[in-house]
Amino acid sequence: MPASTSVLYQFSLQSLNTFGIAATARAYLHVTKKEQLLGVYADGAWATLPKLILGGGSNVLLTGDFDGLVLHIGLEGKELIGGDERHHFVRAAAGENWHAFVQWTLAQGLGGLENLSLIPGTVGAAPIQNIGAYGLEIKDVFHSVTVFDPASGETRVMDAAACRFGYRDSVFKHEGRQLIILDVTFALPKQWQPNLRYAELANEPGMQDAPSAQQVADAVIAIRRRKLPDPAQIGNAGSFFKNPVVAGAQCAALLERFPNLVHHAQPDGSEKLAAGWLIDQCGWKGKSLGAAGVYPKQALVLVNNGGASGADVVTLARAIQADVQARYGVLLEPEPVFV
Numbered sequence: 001m002p003a004s005t006s007v008l009y010q011f012s013l014q015s016l017n018t019f020g021i022a023a024t025a026r027a028y029l030h031v032t033k034k035e036q037l038l039g040v041y042a043d044g045a046w047a048t049l050p051k052l053i054l055g056g057g058s059n060v061l062l063t064g065d066f067d068g069l070v071l072h073i074g075l076e077g078k079e080l081i082g083g084d085e086r087h088h089f090v091r092a093a094a095g096e097n098w099h100a101f102v103q104w105t106l107a108q109g110l111g112g113l114e115n116l117s118l119i120p121g122t123v124g125a126a127p128i129q130n131i132g133a134y135g136l137e138i139k140d141v142f143h144s145v146t147v148f149d150p151a152s153g154e155t156r157v158m159d160a161a162a163c164r165f166g167y168r169d170s171v172f173k174h175e176g177r178q179l180i181i182l183d184v185t186f187a188l189p190k191q192w193q194p195n196l197r198y199a200e201l202a203n204e205p206g207m208q209d210a211p212s213a214q215q216v217a218d219a220v221i222a223i224r225r226r227k228l229p230d231p232a233q234i235g236n237a238g239s240f241f242k243n244p245v246v247a248g249a250q251c252a253a254l255l256e257r258f259p260n261l262v263h264h265a266q267p268d269g270s271e272k273l274a275a276g277w278l279i280d281q282c283g284w285k286g287k288s289l290g291a292a293g294v295y296p297k298q299a300l301v302l303v304n305n306g307g308a309s310g311a312d313v314v315t316l317a318r319a320i321q322a323d324v325q326a327r328y329g330v331l332l333e334p335e336p337v338f339v
Contacts, residue, residue: 006030008028010026011024011070013054016072017057017062017237018058018231018236018238019062019237019304019313021235021313022309023064024066025065025066026049026065027069028069029069031075032074032075032095033075034075034155034182037071037150037180038153042153046069049068049069051068051071052070052071052339053073053180054071055073055125056098056125058237059125059128059238059335059337060337061237061310061334062339063310063339073122074095075095075182076093077092078092079091085190086191087187087189088110088188089186089187089188090105090108090185091186092123092183092184093182093183094122094123094124094125096122096123098119098120098121098123099118099120102117103117103217106214111189111192111213112188113141113186114220115133115217117220117224118220118221118224119133120231120238124182125181126184127181129169129173130169131168132168134195134223135196135198135201139163141188142160142165142186142187143160144184145157145183146184147181147182149178167245168335194207194216195216201216201220204219205219207219226297227298229295229301234303234304236303236304237335238301239275239276240300240302240334242275242335243272243273243274243275244275244278244331244333245271246330248270250329251263254273258281261273262274262277273328275332276298276299276300278332279320282320282327284323285298289312289319290308290312290315290316291304291306291312292305292312292313294316294320302316310338
């Protein structure tokens with residue numbers, strides 16, 4: 001393999017995952033150019049080795065050492081590339097820090113991403129998870145994505161339909177999971193209006209009088225800082241479980257038994273339940289199992305209280321799942337990818 005690709009061996013991943021889990025990769029490559037990916041997949045010496053695509057490490061749980069090659073995407077660059085009658089098109093490379101990119105768009109006078117402020121991770125990870133917060137999801141502001149397909153060695157562009165976005169879901173979690181995202185283009189509205197559909201955001205100070213996009217971003221940041229731990233201080237991966245979606249009839253039956261059940265009607269007649277409320281009602285908020293625990297201010301967040309292993313977090317997650325299923329008949333699905 002060419003020396004220019006700078007592969008490192010027995011590389012610690014502890015600082016590259018926001019849970020702060022100690023784990024080692026057999027081999028590691030910091031990818032700053034697309035040509036490095038081409039080199040890796042064209043070299044037969046690496047063909048059979050398992051590969052892990054890593055961005056900001058904010059949606060991954062390392063359950064042990066990785067006996068393969070970690071490709072840490074560090075592609076950089078962002079630019080306004082034009083638009084149409086209704087949108088400005090902004091493109092960012094996959095390795096750009098997500099929050100910094102959101103703040104950059106606001107500094108350019110472009111609104112549209114402010115509700116997704118302070119979400120940890122990289123731009124490339126955003127469409128994989130179809131990240132969302134405070135009434136906005138990536139699919140709402142998405143234009144296209146450029147991907148590298150290791151199977152063919154080709155690069156291609158995919159539109160929103162091809163990405164098959166769902167709730168915290170996309171084609172990149174299924175048959176497209178081998179695709180490596182190189183950059184993402186967003187369509188930001190020229191006729192911007194504040195998105196205050198989320199009640200908690202609408203009730204923040206300053207949101208009642210035609211706030212600017214930057215003011216909305218500042219309010220979102222304030223809320224997130226109140227509720228969620230900073231990964232730099234307490235290891236975590238943000239919301240650990242998805243909010244479960246159940247049939248309307250199942251929700252109605254639950255409401256008969258639990259009148260205070262937090263639920264949100266969906267357009268198709270289903271109901272989205274609040275996973276954090278379910279966990280809290282089962283008594284887990286602020287509790288720990290070994291070195292892994294549930295954040296005292298938000299039951300949806302599992303934390304590394306110091307020295308936790310991936311196995312410790314898995315044990316805690318399984319215990320929470322079992323309690324919620326026993327009480328409510330609902331299986332919570334983890335958001336992070338277990339490796």
